[in-house]
């Protein structure tokens with residue numbers, strides 16, 4: 001097929017004046033509907049906690065006992081003392097931990113992180129909001145590439161061993177944003193045991209997709225806190241999660257887990273910023289799920305809505321680009337994203353062309369610190385929100401745009417593509 005022929009196909013799509021969005025990992029309306037009962041389980045007559053505690057008033061700084069119990073299982077820590085419940089966003093907790101590290105230092109810091117320039121390791125491609133936190137606080141970001149099992153651990157170990165200004169690493173351990181891939185046991189072991197020049201180094205274990213499986217074929221993670229404890233590094237991980245993509249993205253419950261020392265440190269800081277969290281929302285969530293088994297059952301309903309969307313995205317990639325050698329992509333068992341790599345130098349052009357045809361994609365480069373994908377090749381696809389028909393059209397356009405961009409920059413000749 002020639003460039004002219006591809007371009008005329010493209011013009012046909014453009015003429016449809018589509019408005020499709022595969023840019024953000026948001027739950028669809030049907031997914032949100034799965035949790036509507038949350039809005040009914042607390043009423044004007046019935047709002048006390050399981051144990052009869054008042055939930056409307058101040059108090060309960062680190063969460064209701066029953067919510068901590070639920071999150072103990074969710075975060076896979078061993079006691080409720082290792083849990084603090086937050087507000088509606090785990091991102092707020094991550095931001096606050098970094099902020100307090102800078103102003104006050106961690107529980108085992110010799111001085112506040114902010115006393116000297118600090119750095120974080122940022123596995124790439126990664127989650128743009130992690131990078132934004134670093135940027136916001138002026139933390140230098142060191143990109144380290146990911147393979148199918150997590151970050152390149154040879155590189156990570158080398159870096160942290162010799163540089164005490166490296167204070168943290170961001171990890172999305174399961175069904176990562178954007179690759180959808182999970183850390184192997186070996187990566188968990190190496191992150192837990194590696195020697196760090198900084199004795200107050202932290203792993204930000206953002207397990208945002210801990211229970212977000214697409215089917216029964218699921219990834220299982222080795223327990224990071226247990227592994228760190230066994231290695232004598234109990235204070236290394238902060239484990240984050242939330243119900244943002246389980247119940248309501250804007251009105252869920254978040255939590256953090258870690259060693260009691262870390263949690264006491266966090267509780268100590270929390271005291272100054274709140275007199276207590278939204279316990280009514282905690283009660284709602286406890287009543288809705290009942291226990292962790294209830295949460296797992298609920299997640300199967302999400303999986304049933306998401307799986308056909310992932311399948312459609314993958315099948316169009318395969319049928320349109322599979323034989324061309326132009327692109328590679330991940331095939332996740334869970335999470336919200338598929339990571340697509342187009343030829344070097346083409347990602348921005350593909351995203352731009354898709355936008356011309358009415359398909360909004362995550363900005364090219366967003367999966368790299370400073371928006372700078374050195375190869376200009378990575379594109380994050382988010383299939384959760386559009387309908388299957390919309391995904392079909394959007395992906396046809398993305399694939400067509402990839403072929404056009406590849407021909408334009410001379411990677412392939414006009415007539416090579418079918």
Ligand SMILES: Cc1ncc(COP(=O)(O)O)c(C=O)c1O
Pocket residue numbers: 025088089090091092127172177206208241242243244249254
């Ligand atoms: C890896 C990751 N962490 C955190 C979040 C945001 O979580 P929350 O809504 O709990 O702040 C997202 C949302 O896309 C995410 O992909």
